[in-house]
Amino acid sequence: MKKPQSVLLLVALVVAMFTNAGCVPEKSDDAATGKVVEYSSVGDSNEWFVAFARELETEAEKRGYKLRVRHAQAKIEKQIADVEDIVSGQPDYLILGPIDTKGSARALNIAKDADVPVIVVNRDIVGKAGEDFVTKIYSDFEWIGEKMAEEIHGAFPADAKQIRVVELHGTAGGGNTIGMQSGFRKKMAEYPNMKIVASQLGDFRTDVAMTAMENIITSGVEFDAVVCHFDTEAMGAMLALKAAKRKTGSDPSKGEIIIVGNGGTKDGLKAVKAGEYHKIVSVTPYYANQVFDAIEAHASGKKLESYIRVDDIVIDKNNVDEHMDSGF
Amino acid sequence: MKADATSIKSHAASWIRSQGPLITLVVLLIFAVMRVPGFRSAVNITNIGKQVSMTGVLAIGMAFVILSGGIDLSVGSIAALAALLAARCSGEFFLAPILIPLAAGVTAGAMNGVLITRVKIPPFTATLAMMLGVRGLVFILAGKTAVVSGVSGQWFSKIAWGKWMGVPYAAMIFAGILGVAIVISRYTGFGRSVYAVGGNEEAANMMGLRVTRCKMKVYMISGACAAIGGMMLASRVTSVRPDIAVGWELTAIAAVVISGISLVGGIGKIGHVLYGVLILGVIPNIINRLTERQTTYANHLITGMLLLAVVLIQSRIAKKHNTH
Amino acid sequence: MGQDLLLEMKGICKSFPGVKALADVDFSVAPGDVHSLIGENGAGKSTLIKVLTGIYPRYTGEIFLDGEYIAPANATESQAEGVSTIYQELNLAPYLSVAENIFIGHEPRRYGMIDWKSVRRKAAEILADMGVDGVNVAKPLGEYSVAIQQMTAIARALSFDARLLVMDEPTSSLSETEVAILFNVIRRVKARGASVIFISHKMDEVFEICDRATILRDGKLVGAYSMSEMTKLKMVSLMIGRDATSVLHNKKTAYVSKDDSQTLLAARGLQRGRKTRQIDIDIASGQVLGVSGLLGSGRTELAKILFGDNVPDAGRIDYDGRQVHIKTPRDAIRLGMGFCSEDRKAEGIFPNMTVMENMTIGVLDDVSRFGVMSAGAQLKIAEKYIEKLKIKVSSPGQKMRELSGGNQQKVLLARWLCKKPVLMILDEPTRGIDLGAKSEIEEIIAELAGSGVAVLMISSELEELVRSCDRIAVLSDGKKVSELSGRGISEERLVDIIAHGADALEGPRDA
């Protein structure tokens, strides 16, 4: 009885320590190799965040920074604990991807108390630029929401009687979900013939979106377009529609359902190319250079804008080929 | 008529056997102090104190429930409800962000109690239902957007962020509640009847203990503790999203079990919850300080492995001569 | 009925859905009386007690205590009224200390907090007063023997200063010495003017301690009698409602001539902790070896070592002429052993499974092909043994928990019989079982031995051992102190050895 237990115990400890050992930073090195930058990320549960973290790492290496990454698994309490742990090590800069606008503002206070300057990325946060943080850099989700409404409207003839839209939305309470929903509704108010006939949770997940879509189809609700908060949801919707023998595409006159979403994943781009996915309003993860530019500008004492907008574009059949390589 | 024949040696042995959680914690701390850079710093110790206090409070309530032979899966949802209400009420009258969530937590706990003692649904099922139901309620109350609490700097945010002589209030709240819990479990009739009910419910009933009342109280305490944890969370994070505190019930259960309280009921000491809570709190801190590029999966892997080591050490310490 | 009755229960009816458990039962107890409540299992004794103590608050009828009308709604209330109960199930909290078990629910307080010092002091006082010593009241109750646990339950009841003490089979797990202690306690209670309701299956005890007896049968009152006008035979006849001569005079039959029986199992120097010290034992095919001794003398521990449930620290077991290492019950079963535990509920029955399933659980491999069970083969086994052992069931598909203790025990015996064991280890096979079933089980044991099976039987009842065994080993404090065989077996000698053995060990206890 005793033996296997000891062996297993040993294995467990060795694995635990070994996994650590590979990562133990040589303490003296930190000071030698330039500045230390820590990145507190929302999580690594989808393509976008992984792509963004990789981009930051490449850029940091290129510029000679030492970058460490913490993923908060989309839990606000974990992010705050992460930031507490990070600033107690006194890094030179903190790059913060806020989980939500208000909650993560706490992290700013923590960093401020420890005199660690913060660059906010990904999403909005509550606080004053130049005081609570250096600057904010991210895509404009309201704009994306507006753009999605515009693109749906644009796919139909101007005299279309009604445009009935199914919305598959992201996780409730997330800054991007809120931004896209409000932008979409704001723009939609300008189009009297457009209305939302169903709004269900897609949770940024293919399976959840697919299940919701299947049930919406079965319920007999009529609709002409689907708006999705991420490509993964759009893929789910497409699968469900395909299974129900409904065509998706860009021509409502042929009875095709118009799908417009936010994203820029490889799968999404392929679907656009195949003509099944009408348009993608991108949300690019490729702005690490802007982040490090901001860090260097701040280090050299320059004054920065309070918000640096990351430019997004609309990808459709015409320009999809040139963006194919940037799919994440 | 014999077992009183004990020598010093067997005394020591039985002490060690009952102190598995403490020994494990000490081993972990020695490892951390020696191998983990920056672990010893005062800032870090305070941080750990702040970080563990919320789930720590939950674990105290959970300990009562588990000692009584039950389980409470709804604490994460109740904490979320309390956090949400605290955030919502922080602009209302004085003490509202404390009283209202507390009332909600106790009510939810009482509902658990009623489902279990009156409707006679097994605790696992009843609290699972409450876990789902309360979480749904939180989502509905939250509406489409996150609910936001008052401005930082307000007295309410002091709960999680204030300090007195370097000791965070949050840690003091946890310690205070733990102290009260120890006194309750040791020096009150209710506290002892929890053990009796958990040890043998039918017997407790026949001995004339008020089993139903005891269980009601236990779940209400758990609800109250969950609510306090939720309030501390609200104060800590300022804004409350409806998916907050998901999975806290598992953290609390794990902390309780690691502290040597058996899920069978009736066995273990409330005070030992401190060790379980600290073990679970130190592990992520160590991981955070050791890893260069911390991916979620590496994080989970190390957590899993360390937890495994912890339970193996404990089962090993506790084993000797346990024939059953 | 006279004016000065302590307890008067009139026209008590209690129904469970579809079953009338008590039908219009009258019961009364005079102050200072020890009153026995007698009946077979299922006669309604426990139900009546539970009505009185508030466990079953829904009944019809009237209860007067000291002339005052009461309607006990729960155990707490009845305790407050001065009715204290010791139930036949040992209903105590095993993980709490002895002292706490005595005082839980009414602990002495100081400033509103439990005053642990006086809890311990008072607990020790009560136990000492009862004549129980050697108990550390601060230790968890679960660490002590069943006898001490029973004594603790009695101490708890006494701690309430009760007017009426109810004892539901208090002696079922006590040895003779402990019974003597208990009877002293009862006499003391009686002298204080309180009354006792005493329930027991053991006739001798009832005749020794009780003043009156009320007999129940099938939920109905048979009558109340003074013990002076009673005889054993009359009482049993009233209990079972027929002539009882045959039941009582169940004499041991000469089954085998013992000389040619072969030694099947020989254990030498078995040692495990403090409970089993250097025990040698020989078990022969076709013989019944009794193991006697006080509770906690190491009887059960010995059985568990032989059956592989516990692994010995030292010692050697030879089985069928060669040395064996029995590390798990599975090893023992492979050697052809079977084991019935003293604790049927915790270690024997599968309460929600059917009688058939309980019986065939050990022979599943024989009634299945490629892991798929044959319902027919199982049913055949079940029906065979239900008939053979006269098990009272509505069908083989009846749930085990619905059976009486005696019938449960028979099912457990059948479980092993259908495996055709070579050696049966029986730990208290007749504990808590009514007279009829008891004699039937003794018959089964005799028959087993007659067919060449070796039997090791542990029992607290000397009478039973003397009736059934060819040899009897006496254990005391983990050691084998003596072995009787053949004509040397008698109750007097056993008592003598047990008492003597116990005395001898008083001196160098912790050496």
Next chain:
Amino acid sequence: MPDSDTPAKLLASANMQHATGGMSFVKAHSMPFFFLALIVLNSIFTPSFLSIDTLDNTLRQAFPMMLVALGMTMVISSGGIDISVGAIMAVSAAVTARIFALSVLATTPVSVLLILWMACAICCGLLAAGVCGLLNGMLISKFKIQPIIVTLIVMFVARSVAQMILGELPLSLMGTRFEDLGRLRILGAPIQVLIMIGAVAAMLFIAKKTVFARRVEAIGENRRAARLVGINIFRVTVGVYVLCAVLCAIAGVMEAARGGRVDAGRLGMFIELDAIAAVAIGGTAFSGGRARILGTVFGAVLVQLVTVIVNMNDISYHYSLILKAVVLVTAVWAQKDK
């Protein structure tokens, strides 16, 4: 001793006598009644509820949870619990998808070779799940650690292994034949439904007819007694957790095929809650004992129906949580013996 007139005994005999009475009949079969009531109510309130499409949707969507719940039923019947099921789904899906995607065959038209390759990949996935089950069973029975803690640990480890296999990023299977597997229909019946029918039939057979299930139930009912009648607790416990893991693996692989994507971080997340709810609704006791497979089937469909109804009536997702809670409490209350 339980040999006197305990209420349980009297109750039970009472039930036997009155089993044919009207109210107790409803009680004994409360699950179908409850189910019927839900169907009738919905056919009135939910548009186009009574259609073959709804049935098709419900069954297909209930598929992963149903399989997990079937395995969970056996685990719970042995007196344990398994919260690592979602992670096991992820690990098996990850292994299968990774191996399948290795070959150029993945996008070629259907051929014998492709089918063989796919089968090989799936077998590897099942194997990986089996290892997880083995770990669960071993830790629980050899080291006597509480099942909830063991499976919590395995949940952490398995999910991280799944993510490691895929290298953090979700793996897309769009355009591969694997995706077609998820949409496969045989004679109009979706493959999920066919597998589900097979799994239910197999589990019914196992639970009712095999020695294994009897031993599982014995361990759940009374562990000490099971040991003393010579049941190999280690082997049976390992067996039950492996069985559960394999069912999870099938669910995981098919889910990956259905969505055309393996997201190791999220596949099967929180499915244990729905599965446990389904088992509870089905009437298997958490203290162990009889495994009620048919009850679980009803339970799983019921839980999925809640989601379907919420989607179809465009009710906010959040109400489905409350609805599930109500269904759970009512169903368990309705069938408990009073």
